[in-house]
Amino acid sequence: MSVALGSGRQPRPRWLRGGTAIGRALRPIAEAHGFARAMLWSGAALTAFFVVLAIFAPWLSPYGFDQYRSGKELFPQLAPPSARHLLGTNVQSTDVLAQVIWGARTELMVVALALLFALSLGVPLGLFAGYFGGIFDRVLVLLMDAMFAIPSLLLALVIAFLLGSSIASGVLVASLAITIIYVPQYFRVLRNHVASVREEPYVEAARALGARPLTILIRYIFFNVIQTVPVLATLNAADAILTLTGLGFLGYGVQPTQGAEWGYDISRAVADVASGIWWTALFPGLAIVLLVTGLTLLGEGLNETINPVLRQRATAKVEFEATTLEPGGP
């Protein structure tokens, strides 16, 4: 199989050229060019930035998220950005930069938990329903479609409202609320994909060879359909952050005593804006936009590189020799 290179590029390292499984899997990403490549890498960079903020929050943040004094000295309330408080302080006298950094941790933690739960529920259910079909499949599809009918923020709101009174940890409440709205999505995508892959000749061949259903599921079908999951998960993560901040804006989910939450900060900042105080709303708002944009760019970039319908390969320019064609003969 000949390998096409973009003009002026170094030949690709051996492990990417297709000998190994991981080389084959990663090749589309290496071959990405143009806008898809820009999206992929800028999205990855933005996301990585916030992941670093989240992981190293205790070291990066100058203060705690609910810290309103240092030692005996109280922080000023609604102070503009200064040397001591780089992004200013808010109405509760907490530092805005600290809120943004610790907020990154809250957002990513909740979303990671929610995705983990949703994938562990949605993927197996989708696999089994798609492959075995029957009444189990029909009932599940009906149930998931009914859940789709309730607008997602509303469902998350109601669940956060209900769980909030019995579960103490706001992070867990928010994660569960978000899990429940995303399980139907993973289920549906997986199930439909499995249902179509099930009819492929190679699966039929495996069945004819006498392979057990579980073997077929795991060895053939799972690895085939799992390709769609990273794109879906990344785009869902972007959506989940919007839902989480929406919940926070309305006052549900993570409570201010348990962690910094960007949506909640903005709801407190609404009153400030009328008095000309912009730093309490701008920075959390900017953080949300940047993180969600980063995740979306990453997801879209992955989609463009992996999805064969949209994929464009880098091609080398071919120079044709000048020829003259004589009429009447070759």
Added chain:
Amino acid sequence: MPGAGISLKSYLLARVALVVPTVLILLTLVFVLMRVAPGNPVSAALGGHVPPAVIKQIARQLGYDRPLYVQYGVYLWHIVHGNFGITITDRRHVTRIIAVNGAATLELTVAAMLVALVVGIPGGLLTGRFRDRPIDAVGRLFGIVLYATPVFVLGLLAQIVFGSVLHWLPISGQASPLTEATLQAHTNILVIDAIIDRNWPALRDVLRHLVLPAATLGLVFAGVFLRLVRVNVIRTLKDDYIEAARARGVRERAVVYRHAFRNALVPVVTVIGLEIALLLSGAVLTETTFNWPGIGHELYIYLENRDYAAVQGIVIAFGLVVVFASLLIDFVNAFIDPRVRYQ
């Protein structure tokens, strides 16, 4: 089930039949959710404000002390007869709330959907046609960043710029107090009411109040339509019949406008259906930001007051709207796109 030629009629019948179990599951889901919390709905809403003896009496009056399966039966019976319940905190019929506030939400969501389509579809057509050129990059980035901006952040920005700084547009409410006092409520959709009455000053006022909330909510979803139409234009432009048209000598412009664009727009109908649920979600946040008297705002207030009966009725209403809107969209789709029936 794959088949060669299920007729349109049988597809429609099957699709309508599907509504019944979906609605039943939806109703059961909401019923179960509302009963999951400890205590009964009356004590949740009125506990602490009213003596325990009165709470018990109200609970018995409303039927919350009966066994669960009896409550479930009564609940279903009421819904079928169009009774979505009565709120506990202020004794309003939920159907009344839906009629009055639901109309406001309808006004907002329809206007927002219009904005989303008017901005998103041409944007998608342009970026798809000129793929990978600068206009594509700008358009897509625009769509992505817009969707990444939460509705309440965009709303806040809009309020600052157009309200506090420029003083061009009002930033809260559905109409000024004068208009609300003088306008007759026929349909409760103020734009239509103003037109029915030929009350042009009122129409102007109502439209001015509608601009910011509708634009905010609509712009967020414009990005979704832009991305969808773009992908479809790209896919369609790769098809064989396009290549055939070019080979026949049809000019590029005609190829693009007559053939590619029309076929690329077919899935838009489906996406409108999918977006209705999202729009209703967004409406809750928009209504809270702009103080719009819609049903989302009411839901928020009833949640604050822990009025389970109200929350139950409103969530059911939302769910039913989505179910029937999806049904309608599927009907329209089946007419436009024959492939749908062959699933």
